[in-house]
Amino acid sequence: MSTGQHRPTVRPATGEDLGDLQALARRTIDTCYRGFLGDEAVDWFIGSGASDAHVKTHLERGGVHCLTQDGRIVGFSLLDGSTVDLMMVDPDHHRRGLGRLLLRHAEETLLARYPSIRLETFPDNTRAMSFYGACGWVLGDRLEGEGPAKVEYTKGGTAG
Template sequence: MTTAQGRPAPPTVRPAPLEDLGALQALARRTIDTCYRGFLGDEAVDWFLGSGASDAHVKTHLEQGGAHCLVQDGRIVGLSILDGPTVDLMMIDPEHHRRGLGGFLLRHAEETLLPRYATVRLETFTSNTAAVSFYEACGWLRGEPLEGEGPDKVEYTRSRAAG
């Protein structure tokens, strides 16, 4: 559905029912396959996708009620997983990047979480420069690098006072 001016209809965010599982898993796999190779490398991406971990992560959170769909023109174009005070996962289908949808989905997460938590958080890979730039442009504050195995990650936070 497009507007009378031929533009896409405004996006909406809704909770994800179980019927969306396959579409959300496919969106996550497409996003990881397309966008993560540049900073994680082919071997790591192929291993991760082949392990089924991405599909299992989406399924677990969908079953627990923490998954949301970003829908535009009747199609799922993004997903978010909110877990307590954490934006656990946020992805926009690669063919819909650079259209303001990430900002729309992130604002939804903030509007959902900040009334319940004074500070909300998310993590991203330090080498994912596109995500780092995006979160900083959206006013999220960079914290210290996170310790752990695997690729380096950094935490970002947003507080009610930061609006």
């Protein structure tokens, strides 16, 4: 038996994961989103409970997957129809290939059901935009609407 870290795995989330998922989302938003959304927007999103509610709603509907390593949740994805609605990796675990593993799982899950899939990110989130581009996602339209602007990325199956 190895005494090092166990391989990360992706599994469906359960109701028992809710608190850990919400805490991970709040921590990630607090740590990583201030640079492109600003303090006021981040403080509102966390303080209003909107972040917690978003995770809870998706968990109740299904489509939430946990990335675990050594018995801890270190990331998660929320899948909604053909969309990767949200994907987060604990800031303490960035730059270790975990995001690629989690995104690959989301892609395989969705492309098994849909000919093309999509996700959105903030145009000022340059780290995410570089990451999605490096993972083969195609930058699409800028989406204007309620709240901060976003950009869309798409990816098609092998038939495309």
